[in-house]
Amino acid sequence: xxxxxxxxxxxxxxxxxxxxxxxxxxxxxxxxxxxxxxxxxxxxxxxxxxxxxxxxxxxxxxxxxxxxxxxxxxxxxxxxxxxxxxxxxxxxxxxxxxxxxxxxxxxxxxxxxxxxxxxxxxxxxxxxxxxxxxxxxxxxxxxxxxxxxxxxxxxxxxxxxxxxxxxxxxxxxxxxxxxxxxxxxxxxxxxxxxxxxxxxxxxxxxxxxxxxxxxxxxxxxxxxxxxxxxxxxxxxxxxxxxxxxxxxxxxxxxxxxxxxxxxxxxxxxxxxxxxxxxxxxxxxxxxxxx
Amino acid sequence: xxxxxxxxxxxxxxxxxxxxxxxxxxxxxxxxxxxxxxxxxxxxxxxxxxxxxxxxxxxxxxxxxxxxxxxxxxxxxxxxxxxxxxxxxxxxxxxxxxxxxxxxxxxxxxxxxxxxxxxxxxxxxxxxxxxxxxxxxxxxxxxxxxxxxxxxxxxxxxxxxxxxxxxxxxxxxxxxxxxxxxxxxxxxxxxxxxxxxxxxxxxxxxxxxxxxxxxxxxxxxxxxxxxxxxxxxxxxxxxxxxxxxxxxxxxxxxxxxxxxxxxxxxxxxxxxxxxxxxxxxxxxxxxxxxxxxxxxxxxxxxxxxxxxxxxxxxxxxxxxxxxxxxxxxxxxxxxxxxxxxxxxxxxxxxxxxxxxxxxxxxxxxxxxxxxxxxxxxxxxxxxxxxxxxxxxxxxxxxxxxxxxxxxxxxxxxxxxxxxxxxxxxxxxxxxxxxxxxxxxxxxxxxxxxxxxxxxxxxxxxxxxxxxxxxxxxxxxxxxxxxxxxxxxxxxxxxxxxxxxxxxxxxxxxxxxxxxxxxxxxxxxxxxxxxxxxxxxxxx
Numbered sequence: 115x116x117x118x119x120x121x122x123x124x125x126x127x128x129x130x131x132x133x134x135x136x137x138x139x140x141x142x143x144x145x146x147x148x149x150x151x152x153x154x155x156x157x158x159x160x161x162x163x164x165x166x167x168x169x170x171x172x173x174x175x176x177x178x179x180x181x182x183x184x185x186x187x188x189x190x191x192x193x194x195x196x197x198x199x200x201x202x203x204x205x206x207x208x209x210x211x212x213x214x215x216x217x218x219x220x221x222x223x224x225x226x227x228x229x230x231x232x233x234x235x236x237x238x239x240x241x242x243x244x245x246x247x248x249x250x251x252x253x254x255x256x257x258x259x260x261x262x263x264x265x266x267x268x269x270x271x272x273x274x275x276x277x278x279x280x281x282x283x284x285x286x287x288x289x290x291x292x293x294x295x296x297x298x299x300x301x302x303x304x305x306x307x308x309x310x311x312x313x314x315x316x317x318x319x320x321x322x323x324x325x326x327x328x329x330x331x332x333x334x335x336x337x338x339x340x341x342x343x344x345x346x347x348x349x350x351x352x353x354x355x356x357x358x359x360x361x362x363x364x365x366x367x368x369x370x371x372x373x374x375x376x377x378x379x380x381x382x383x384x385x386x387x388x389x390x391x392x393x394x395x396x397x398x399x400x401x402x403x404x
Numbered sequence: 405x406x407x408x409x410x411x412x413x414x415x416x417x418x419x420x421x422x423x424x425x426x427x428x429x430x431x432x433x434x435x436x437x438x439x440x441x442x443x444x445x446x447x448x449x450x451x452x453x454x455x456x457x458x459x460x461x462x463x464x465x466x467x468x469x470x471x472x473x474x475x476x477x478x479x480x481x482x483x484x485x486x487x488x489x490x491x492x493x494x495x496x497x498x499x500x501x502x503x504x505x506x507x508x509x510x511x512x513x514x515x516x517x518x519x520x521x522x523x524x525x526x527x528x529x530x531x532x533x534x535x536x537x538x539x540x541x542x543x544x545x546x547x548x549x550x551x552x553x554x555x556x557x558x559x560x561x562x563x564x565x566x567x568x569x570x571x572x573x574x575x576x577x578x579x580x581x582x583x584x585x586x587x588x589x590x591x592x593x594x595x596x597x598x599x600x601x602x603x604x605x606x607x608x609x610x611x612x613x614x615x616x617x618x619x620x621x622x623x624x625x626x627x628x629x630x631x632x633x634x635x636x637x638x639x640x641x642x643x644x645x646x647x648x649x650x651x652x653x654x655x656x657x658x659x660x661x662x663x664x665x666x667x668x669x670x671x672x673x674x675x676x677x678x679x680x681x682x683x684x685x686x687x688x689x690x691x692x693x694x695x696x697x698x699x700x701x702x703x704x705x706x707x708x709x710x711x712x713x714x715x716x717x718x719x720x721x722x723x724x725x726x727x728x729x730x731x732x733x734x735x736x737x738x739x740x741x742x743x744x745x746x747x748x749x750x751x752x753x754x755x756x757x758x759x760x761x762x763x764x765x766x767x768x769x770x771x772x773x774x775x776x777x778x779x780x781x782x783x784x785x786x787x788x789x790x791x792x793x794x795x796x797x798x799x800x801x802x803x804x805x806x807x808x809x810x811x812x813x814x815x816x817x818x819x820x821x822x823x824x825x826x827x828x829x830x831x832x833x834x835x836x837x838x839x840x841x842x843x844x845x846x847x848x849x850x851x852x853x854x855x856x857x858x859x860x861x862x863x864x865x866x867x868x869x870x871x872x873x874x875x876x877x878x879x880x881x882x883x884x885x886x887x888x889x890x891x892x893x894x895x896x897x898x899x900x901x902x903x904x905x906x907x908x909x910x911x912x913x914x915x916x917x918x919x920x921x922x923x924x925x926x927x928x929x930x931x932x933x934x935x936x937x938x939x940x941x942x943x
Contacts, residue, residue, distance in 0.1 A: 124511040125593075129422050129430040133521035140575070141528035144568035149534070151634055152561050173517070189590060193514040196586040204413055204578045205622045209625025211654055215639060223647035232717035239642065254643035332634045340637035344628065389830035 127180075129382065132173035139166030145366050153359055174362075178379070182371065190396060191378055198382045202389050205352075216341045216400060220247050224337070227253055252336035261331040266404040271323045274314050275398050279352075281310035282391045285384045287361075295374045297367065304364045307387070311357040318350050345401055359383045359398045419861065421922060429524075433922065434501045435819075440489060441498025442812070445491050446888070449805075452486035453881050460843075460877040462860055470655070474694050475751050476860035477545035481829025482534070483564070484548030489573050490530055492703030493801065495808045496669045497580050497753035498521070501606045502819060504584060504649050506913035507602045507698065509593030510927040513539050514586040518579050525576040532569035532808075536562025548859065549659065552640030552651040556632040563854070567626045574623040584608055600938045601694070602911055603686065606693050607672030610700045617704070618661035625654040638647070649714055656707035664703040667767075667799060669695055670807025671738060675812050676911070678742050680756035683908040685942050688741040689924030695734035696740075702731050712783045720779045726779035732771070739768055754906070759810030762837045763802065770798030776926045788858075791851025797844045809840040809887065814893065817905040821919040822898030824890050832890065835883035842876030912937050 139162050144170025146159025180186065222231075229237030237243070242251035248264035265271070288303035325331040333343050363383050366372065372380055420426050421436070431437055458933060459479050462470045471479065500518065514517045535541030541560035544550065569928055588609045592601070601609075629651070632638040638644025640651045640789055679686045686692065708724040716724075718821055742764050753761070773795040777783050786792060817823050850869040862870065901918040912929055913920070915937060935941060 123921075124926065126512050127432045127516045129426070129432050130517050130520070131430050133517050134429050135522045136521055137524040137528055138571060140525065143839040144571060145528075145532055145535075145565065148568055192588050193586050197515055197518070197582050197588055200585055200616055204582070207617055207746045208620035208624055211621045211657075214621075214629075214654060214657070215624075215628065215650060216651050218653060219646055220640075223650060224645050225644075226647075227642060227645065228748055232719075233715060236642070249645045252638075252644045258638070258644055273676045295413070297544060333631070337641075338636050340628075340631065340644070342638050342647065344637070344639075380643075 118140045125185055125187060126227050130176065132169050132174070135165060136173060138161075139189055142166075144352065146259050157397070177370070178366070179257070181379075183337055191376070194378050194382070198385060201238040202385060203273045205389065207377050209345075209348065209396075212341070213396065213400065216345065219341065224249060249338040250335055259330055259332045259334040259339075260299065261335045261339065262329050262340065263331075264323060265321075265329070265402060266333060267398065268319050270324075271398060271402045272315050274321075275394065277310050277314045277317070278394050281307045281314070281341055282388055284310060285387050289380065289384055292372060292377055292380060293368075293374050300367055301364065304360065307363060308357055311360065311387075315350060315354055315357065318346065318353075332395075342401060349390070349393055349397055356383070356387050356390050359386060405778075411422050419735070420651035424898065426938060430520070432512070432520055433520065434512045434924075435515075435920070435922070436504050437516075437519050437523050438498045438501030438503075439579075439819075441494045441501060441526075444523070444526060445495035445498060446891075448486055448490040448494070449884070451534075452483050452491055453884065454484040456877065457485065457881050459483065460874040463862070464870065466862055466864055466867050467859055471860065473860050475542060477547075477858065478536070478543040479859050481544050481547050481550075482537075483569065484819055485533060486530075486543075487800070488548060488662070490526065490533075491569075491802050492666050492808070493577065494523075494526055494827050495579075496611075496666070496804075497584075498671070498810050499669065499808065500580075500584055500612075500635075503815065503913060504587060504605055504608060505591070505915060506924045507605050507911055508588060508591065508596060508816075509925045509934060510517070510591035510630065510913050511585060511923040512591075513583050514591050515583045519583050519802045522576045522580040522583065525572050529569040529576070532565045532572065535565050536543060536560065536706070538660055548631065549652075549655055550626075551655070552629060555629050555651075556640055559633070567630045570626045571623055571821040574626075574861070577615045577619045580610040581619070584612040585616070586872040588612075590884070593671035593928045593931075593934050595923070595929075595934035596938065602672075602938070603675035603692060604672035607668045607675070608843035610696050611668045614661045614665050614668075614700055614703065618658045619666070621654060622658040622662075622749075625651060625658065628654070629742075646797040646804055652711050652714060656710045657704075660707040661700075661703045663799075664700060666804045668700065669803045669808075670811075671696065672914075673811040673814070674742060674763055675738075677744050677756045677760040677810055678764075679910070680906050680908045681754060681760075682746045682816075683750050683751075684735070684745055684749045685939060686741065688737070689743035689939055691737055696735040699731060702727060702734075706731065709783075712780050712788045723770040725778055725780045729735065729775060731810070732775055734783045734883045735771055739764060741769075750908075755824075755826065755833060756810050756814035757828070758833045758837075759806050759813060761824050763806045763810060765804065766798055766802030766837075770795055770803055771930075786851065788856055790855045790857055793852060793857050794847035797847070801844070809900065810890070812887075814906075815896050815913075818913060818918050820894045820898075821901055821917075822894045823901050823905060824894035828886055828893075829890050830885055832886040835886070837882060839876045839883060843873050843880055844876075846872045846876075848868075906928065910937055910941060 127137040142158050142162025142168055144162070146162050149155060150159055158170060191264055195389045224247060225231060225245045226233040226236045227240065230245065250261055250264065252260070284306040288300050291299035291303055295402050331339055331342070333339055358384055363380055366379065409794065416453045421433060422430060428436065428440060458471065459476070462476060477606050481632060502514065534543070539560065539562050541562065544559065544566045546554035546559055546563070550563070550566070555608045588601070628637070628639040632639055632641065638646045640646050640648045642648065675686055706724055708720055712721055773791065776797055777786055780907060813824070813829060846869040850866050853866065855866045903917060904914040905918070912934065915929070915933060916924060
C-alpha cells in the first residue's frame with residue numbers, strides 16, 4: 115500500500131487562506147438561511163453563496179494548478195483517491211438516513227398506526243385509519259394536502275432511469291477514450307453525459323411541477339410526500355452538482371489537462387457520477403416502484 | 405499560473421510557516437492545527453463548564469433560586485451540546501493532529517488544507533449554536549438529543565441555528581475523519597506494518613471510520629427536523645403517518661457510535677501511558693486492537709438501548725439488551741489488559757500515569773452502571789433519572805476527559821519542549837479526582853431513589869445528595885484553572901524536556917526533538933528506527 119521510498123520527499127501544501135474563507139462562506143450561507151426562515155434579510159445568505167463559490171473555485175484552481183505543475187507524486191495521488199472514496203461513503207450514509215426513514219415508516223410506523231403488530235395500540239389515536247402505502251389518506255388528513263394519486267414508476271421515472279443509466283455508460287466510454295488518448299471521443303462522450311444529466315434534472319423538475327399542479331402531491335402531503343421529496347430532492351441536488359463537476363472536467367479536457375495515465379480529477383467525478391446513478395436505482399425501486 | 409513547481413513545493417523553506425496572526429488563520433501544519441483544536445476545546449470546556457456551574461448552583465438546594473425552568477432546559481441542552489461537539493470531540497481531533505503524523509513517521513496530515521477547514525468550521529458552528537442565548541425566545545431547550553416534537557413543534561427559532569451548527573460540525577467531523585483515515589493508510593512510514601501501529605493510532609483509525617459512518621446520519625436527522633419545522637413534512641408527526649420515535653431511531657443510530665467516538669481515542673491514550681510508566685510492553689497488544697474493532701462494530705447495533713422505555717416491541721428490546729451487554733466483553737478485555745500491563749511492572753506515578761490509573765478505575769464504574777442500564781427491566785426504573793446522569797458523566801468526564809487531560813500531561817513536554825510544574829499538576833489531579841467523585845457518585849443514589857433528570861427543582865429528600873454534588877462540582881470546576889496555569893507555564897518556559905522525557909516511553913514521536921521540527925518527518929524514518937520504537941523493539 116505504501117510505495118514511497120525511504121529517501122523520497124513528501125509533498126506538503128503551503129499555507130492557504132481558502133479553507134478559512136470557505137468556512138466563513140458556509141457560515142454566512144447557513145446562518146443567513148436561518149435568518150431568512152424567520153423573515154430576516156436576504157443579504158447574508160446571498161453574500162455567503164458568493165463567498166462560498168468564490169473561495170471553493172479558488173481552492174480547486176489552486177489544487178489543479180499544483181497538479182499541472184507536477185507537484186503531486188504518486189503518494190499525493192493516492193491520498194486524493196482514498197479521500198474521494200471515503201467522501202462518497204459518507205454520502206452513502208447520508209442517503210442511508212433517508213432510506214432508513216422510508217423503510218421505517220413504510221414497514222413499521224404506518225402499519226402500527228393501522229393497528230398491526232406489537233405496537234398496534236397506536237391505532238387508538240385514529241381508529242378509522244387504515245394502513246396503506248403509498249400513503250394517500252393520512253391519519254388526520256384534514257391537516258394535510260391529500261394527493262390525488264401516488265407517483266407511479268412508469269412514464270418519466272422509467273424514462274429518467276434509462277437516461278441516467280445511459281449517462282453511466284457514456285461517462286465510462288469517455289473514460290476509455292481518455293485512456294486511449296482519443297480526445298475527440300472523450301469530448302463527445304463527456305458532452306453526451308452532461309446533456310443526459312441535464313435532461314434528467316430538467317425532467318425531474320417537470321415531474322415535480324406535474325406532482326404539485328396536477329397530483330396535489332406536495333411536501334405537505336403527509337409522510338409519503340415527505341419521503342418522496344426528501345429522497346428525490348437530495349438526489350436531484352447531487353445530480354446537479356455532478357453535472358457542474360462534469361462541466362468543469364470537460365473544460366479541463368479542452369484545456370489539455372489529463373493524460374491517459376494520470377487523470378484522477380476525471381476519475382473522481384466519474385466515481386461520483388456512478389454513485390448518483392446507484393442511488394437513483396435505489397430510489398426507482400423503493401420510492402417509485404415497490 | 406505564473407508560479408513554478410519550485411515555488412509551490414518550496415526549496416528548503418518547504419511550506420514554511422507564516423508569521424503573526426496569518427500563521428494561525430491560514431496554516432496547513434498539523435501541529436498548528438492541533439494547537440488550534442486543543443486551545444479551542446479548552447475554551448469550550450470552560451464555556452460548557454460555566455453552564456454546568458449554573459446548573460449546579462440552581463440545584464444546590466430545592467426550590468427555584470436562580471433561573472426559570474425554560475432557561476434551565478436551555479442550560480442543560482447547551483451544556484451537553486457544547487461539551488460533546490465543541491470540547492471533547494475537538495480535543496480528541498487536536499490530539500490526533502499533533503500525534504498521528506509524529507507516531508507514524510509522516511511529515512503532516514495527508515490533506516492539510518482540508519485539515520485547516522475542519523478546524524475553522526468549528527468557531528463558526530459555536531457562534532450559530534450559542535446565538536440562541538441572544539434571542540428573546542432563548543437558546544435551544546430540547547436536550548442535546550433534540551427529540552421531536554420538542555425540536556419541531558415546540559422549539560424556539562434558535563433550533564434552526566442549532567440545526568445548521570450541527571450540519572457545519574458534521575462536515576468538520578467527516579472531513580477530519582477522512583483526513584485521519586487517509587493519513588494513516590497512506591503516510592505511514594514504509595517500515596511500519598498496520599498491526600505494529602501504536603494503539604493511539606489504531607483507536608483513532610477506527611474512530612475516524614465511525615465518524616464517517618455516523619455523522620452523515622446525524623446530518624440527515626437534523627435535516628428532517630428542519631423540514632418538519634418549516635417545509636410542512638411529517639417525518640416525526642403521527643397525524644401525517646410519521647412517527648416521533650423515528651427521530652429517536654435515527655438520532656441514536658448516530659448517537660451510539662458517537663459515544664464510542666468519544667471514548668475510543670481515550671482508550672488509545674491510556675494504552676500509550678500505561679506501558680510507559682509500567683516500563684513494560686502493552687499486555688495483549690493485538691487483542692487490544694481486535695477489541696477496539698469489536699467495540700466499534702457492535703456500537704452500530706445497540707442504539708435502541710437508549711429507547712427501552714419508549715415502547716419498542718419486546719423482540720427489539722431483547723435484541724438490543726443482549727448486544728449491549730456483549731460490548732462488555734471487548735471492553736473487559738481492554739481493562740484486563742491495562743491492569744495486566746501494570747502487573748509486576750516497574751511502576752512510577754508521574755502525573756499522566758495518575759490520570760491513566762484513575763481512568764481505569766472510574767471508567768470501569770461508568771461501564772458497570774452502563775451494564776445495569778442495559779438490563780431492560782431495571783432500565784424501566786433507572787431511565788430518565790440521575791442514575792443515567794451519573795453513568796454518562798463517569799464515562800464522559802472520568803473517561804473521555806480524563807483520557808484527554810492524561811494525554812496533554814503525557815505529551816505536553818514534547819509539544820512545548822518544557823517540563824511542566826509537577827507539583828501543581830499533581831494538585832490538579834488530586835483535587836479533580838476527589839471532587840469529580842463527590843460530584844457524580846451521589847447522583848447514583850439520587851437516581852436510584854427516583855430523582856428525575858433535566859428538572860430544575862426536586863423533592864426535599866434529594867436535598868443532601870444535591871448539595872454534596874454541587875459542592876463537588878464547584879471544586880471540580882475551579883480545579884481546572886490549575887490545568888490552564890500548568891499549560892501556560894509550560895508554554896512560557898521550564899526545564900528542557902529533551903527528546904524523551906519519560907524513560908519508559910516508546911514510539912517515533914520520542915525520537916524527535918522537543919518541540920518537534922515544523923514538519924515532523926520530512927523524509928520517512930528508517931525501517932530500523934521504526935522497528936526499534938515499535939512493539940517488537942523491547943526484545
